[in-house]
Structure formats: structure tokens, C-alpha cells
Amino acid sequence: MNEPTAYGRPAGHETAAVEVHHPTPLAPVLPAAPLMPVQPGTIPTVTSIVLPDGRVVTGYTLNPAKPEPVAVKPAVSRTAVNIALGGIGFGAVCGGLVLLTAFIAALAALVHQLIILAAVIFGGWIAVQVFSASGHRGGNTFHIRKAIFKRNHFNG
Known part of the structure; x- marks a missing residue:
């Protein structure tokens, strides 16, 4: 079942065809255009590296990126400060509301x-x-047939 083949591998595990890629040679470097004089320190230094096969690679050196400084967090969070200030304001208003x-x-x-x-x-x-005495004393006056009746008193 797993008998070795002519290549010494079991059947069903044959090696696939291998493709070989050859690198494309770089174009020759053209002579550089004349440079204008520049203040020293404004252009980064140019570095050349010789590869093992004899080619020379020239380029600017890159300084490693410096991480931005981490912002210092306050000892107390802003949310806690806002809540505390709100409580103080509410307490001040409550005193005024009690007075109101x-x-x-x-x-x-x-x-x-x-x-x-x-x-x-x-x-x-x-x-x-x-109850003030104005004009007459006594009760009501009724005129009936020319007779005057005052309260409990007849004047004929």
C-alpha cells in the first residue's frame, strides 16, 4: 500500500514541478544631476551598502521612529471631578431651595x-x-290702615 516509488517516497506523495525564478538585473545608475549648494545639516546623510554579490545600494539613512510621549493621566479622572462638582452645586442649590x-x-x-x-x-x-342708633329706636314700622304698629306696641 505504501510502497516506495522510484524517488523513495510513498505512492500518492509525488513532488510537484519546481519553478525557478531568476532575478532581473537592475538598470545601470545614470550620472547624477548637478546639485545646488545646500546648508549643511538640512539634507540627511547618504549611506552606501555593498551587497554580497558586489552591487552597491545607496540611500538615505532613516532614523527610527520615536514613539510619541504618552500623555500623563491625572490622578483623578475628569468624570469623578465633574460628579463631585455637580454634587457641590446641588448641595448649594438645595440650601437656597429650603430657604425659598x-x-x-x-x-x-x-x-x-x-x-x-x-x-x-x-x-x-x-x-x-x-347695630348703631340712627334715627329711631325700636323695631320695624308698619303702616296698616293709618295705624302705626311698632314692635309689640300699638299707637292708634
């Missing part, structure tokens, strides 16, 4: 007292008007 409620209750009591005072004064004035 007390003021409204006192104002309502004052209005109630003024209404009672007005009723007593006005009621007293009405009582004085009704």
Missing part, C-alpha cells in the same frame, strides 16, 4: 393673616353700621 420654601410658607401665612384681619375689620364695620 420657607419664604413661600411665611408669605402664605402673612397673606392668610391679612385676610383674617380684613374680615375682622370689615365685619366690625358692618356690625357697627347695623
